[in-house]
Amino acid sequence: MNKKKIQDLKYSTVQFERALLAIDRTTAERIISEFKNDPDRMQIISELVTNALENIGNAWEEGKVALSQVYMSGIICEELIDKLFSSFGNKQINNPVIAIAVFEDFHVLGKRIIYSTLRAGGFNIIDLGNGLSAETLVKEVKEKSIKILLLSVLMLPSALRIKQLNKLLTGIDVKVIVGGAPFRFDDRLWIEVGADATGKDPSETLKIVTKLVGEIK
Amino acid sequence: MSSMERVITTLSHKEPDRVPLFLFVTMHGAKELGISIEEYFSNADNVVEGQLRMQKKYNNDCIYAFFYAALEIEAFGGTVNFLEDGPPNAGLPFIRNFDEIPNLQPPKVKDSKPLHKVLTAIQKLKEYVKEEVPIIGVVMSPFSIPIMQLGFDKYYDLMFFHEDLFDRLMKVNEEFCVDWANAQLEAGATAICYYDPVSSPTIIPRNKYLSTGFKTAKRTIARIKGPTATHFASGNSLQIIDDVSQTGTAIVSASTFEDIVLIKKACRDKLTVLGNLNGIEMRRWTSEIANQNVRNLIMNAAPGGGFILSDNHGEIPFQVPEEVLLTISEAVHIHGRYPIEL
Structure with missing residues (x-):
């Protein structure tokens, strides 16, 4: 990823995280969809989602966000990933069982x-x-x-x-x-x-x- | 001072003779009597005997008339699963579908056999302890009992996306909660512990609390005809201390993850702090660690009164050995004498 893309990703992660914490599915989907035509879309979207969830998880551990926000964020991300990745025709990681x-x-x-x-x-x-x-x-x-x-x-x-x-x-x-x-x-x-x-x-x-x-x- | 005088003094934010100790022992009564947890809670007389023995053994400053949380689910017609070594759990949620909520009715306390066991126990305990030792009754808050009625995930769904049904459920639960709390007070309970873990900032954000659990607590506590303590069952409380103080409650719990100094400062002259020993870790404490933890807690939270020492969950796990509980009690009696030596 080039420097600009990394900066864009950082900005989008913050926005995406805010949308998740506010349980705003529509905005979360809009943010993530901005990358759907990017050649590195799989890597970018995965990073964006995991970084946002990591930040939210850490914030819960520090008592800064509530369990309801952790729960809802996970559900929204799961839905978005399923929807987007299936539209890309990509399969998920072929991991051990x-x-x-x-x-x-x-x-x-x-x-x-x-x-x-x-x-x-x-x-x-x-x-x-x-x-x-x-x-x-x-x-x-x-x-x-x-x-x-x-x-x-x-x-x-x-x-x-x-x-x-x-x-x-x-x-x-x-x-x-x-x-x-x-x-x-x-x-x-x-x-x-x-x-x-x-x-x-x-x-x-x-x-x-x-x-x-x-x-x- | 009697336990009652000690507790009343600390509630008025003055220093009593020593720090009051609320050891929330429930299932340990079964160990005292050498019977299973299921048998223990099947009869009010067992709980009376268990609580009286434990109050003496640990020099406890309260009688804890709590059987188990799922008892209220039994009153609603739900099921309970008994364990050999832990608190009885509610069975599968009895509200399977949100469509059932509009027709749900609050159970009548007078018609409920499980609840009557508790009322009988309180009446008998009161005959023994009179006004010497406070008897703590317990209710699940109308806002938190839906975890057992619906399951946690469905309850989040209801709370965030089905406002009308949520309001309807609160109405049913509030009626029951007020009725149940007042029946315990009438039977002889001195105060009611209002268990409200879902209101904790650990579980929902403060803005959601203000539009839900806070309003429910304010309405409910106003109708309970006696003093209340709000307990978040290990959940954090610091962020909402000011809000909690406006619900009309007298005591608030502190989580073991929170800085007790900050909690005490936030509660000054408004609320008495209850907490915050780690009950889960307590299982493997040595005498030295138990003594040190009690001493540290007292030094940080006891000066000035407004503090009751307890665990942070409101129930000591069955696995915590008697020796640890005895050490905690001894430590409170040694280090908890006012004025506190810092």
Whole structure:
């Protein structure tokens, strides 16, 4: 990208971020569509979306924006990416098998936020559902050859039982990334339960997944 | 001073004999009685016995008449899933479709068996503690209970894009909440803890709060015939402290992620601060860490009164060992004597 394009992208990212925080789908789509005829459109749009989501995720972590804004931003970006990329005739990243689930409990919001952020970041993700037991997850990992398993929990007991799940996954080639309130309030809990990583917010999770995908490839 | 005198003094922004301690222990009562959480909450007498034992054991300055949040969902006809080692969870949301909202009616407290267990427990607890120890009743705010009624994602959808249905749901929930809070006060509760996590800036931006949760809280709290504490269940509160003080509440919770000094400053002479030990981390605290955390918190928040020490969520996890709770209590009794030694 040349210097002017980089400057344009920076400006558009700020505008796009503002539109997302205001839940203004129309403006968000207009901004992103300005790049649809650019020869580097895939790279530019991906960068714009992931940068904006990263900034919003960081702002939430710092207490500057609310969860509703993180959630809505992810949903809007996912919709826009799906719409634009399918109109370009492009497929998403052909990544190793990545799956996401709510472990044991039924609090779906965290999973939904991560799912939409990763989809907006260009990854294909299998949504395994909610309230899954350790046994079901092990079966899914084996059957679907899952290489990255993202687990979302809200309740502390569910978070603690990920330890048992990880024992059952011993010897299987899969990376487990955990997230949810218990892991935010106790920054050592992910190590205690034997996870490979934790994402404090959607942007951190996106970075972790991007890095792991690079390593696996 | 009795616990009641201690709490009333701090609420008037004066220094009592020591910092009041509100250890929000619920499920630990089942451990005390050696029974399952499900069995414990099935009978008011269990909760009475559990709360009385824990109040003595931890020198707690309150009786916490809270069973579990999903109890209110049972009153609406929803289901509850009991766990062996955690708070009972609401089952799948009972409002499956927004079309059901116009016909939704507030449950009658007098007709609800689950709610009656709580009222019976409060009545019996009051006979024991009289005016010596405050009894804290609990309601889910009309603005926050929809997370369990609808699910979080659908509730965001309702709140942001379906204003009429949102208003209708608030009306139903407000009627129930006021009725439920006043029934607990009538049964003997001293004050009501108004759980309102969705109003926290962690969950919605302040401008949205001002047009939704704030108005709901103002209307609801005005009709509750007793003092209230507004609790954001681990959520941040600093950005909206001034707004919260206008809802008529007396106490506000602080998140463990927030600077307690800033919260205390923002609340000065307007609100009493409740908080903000990290309940999740508490599970693995050593005695030394527990003692240090309590001491730091007291030094930063206790001078001048207007402060009650508690966890930041409003419920101590089942996994927190008794030894940690005893250490926290001891530390409050040692470091919390006024005047605070800085």
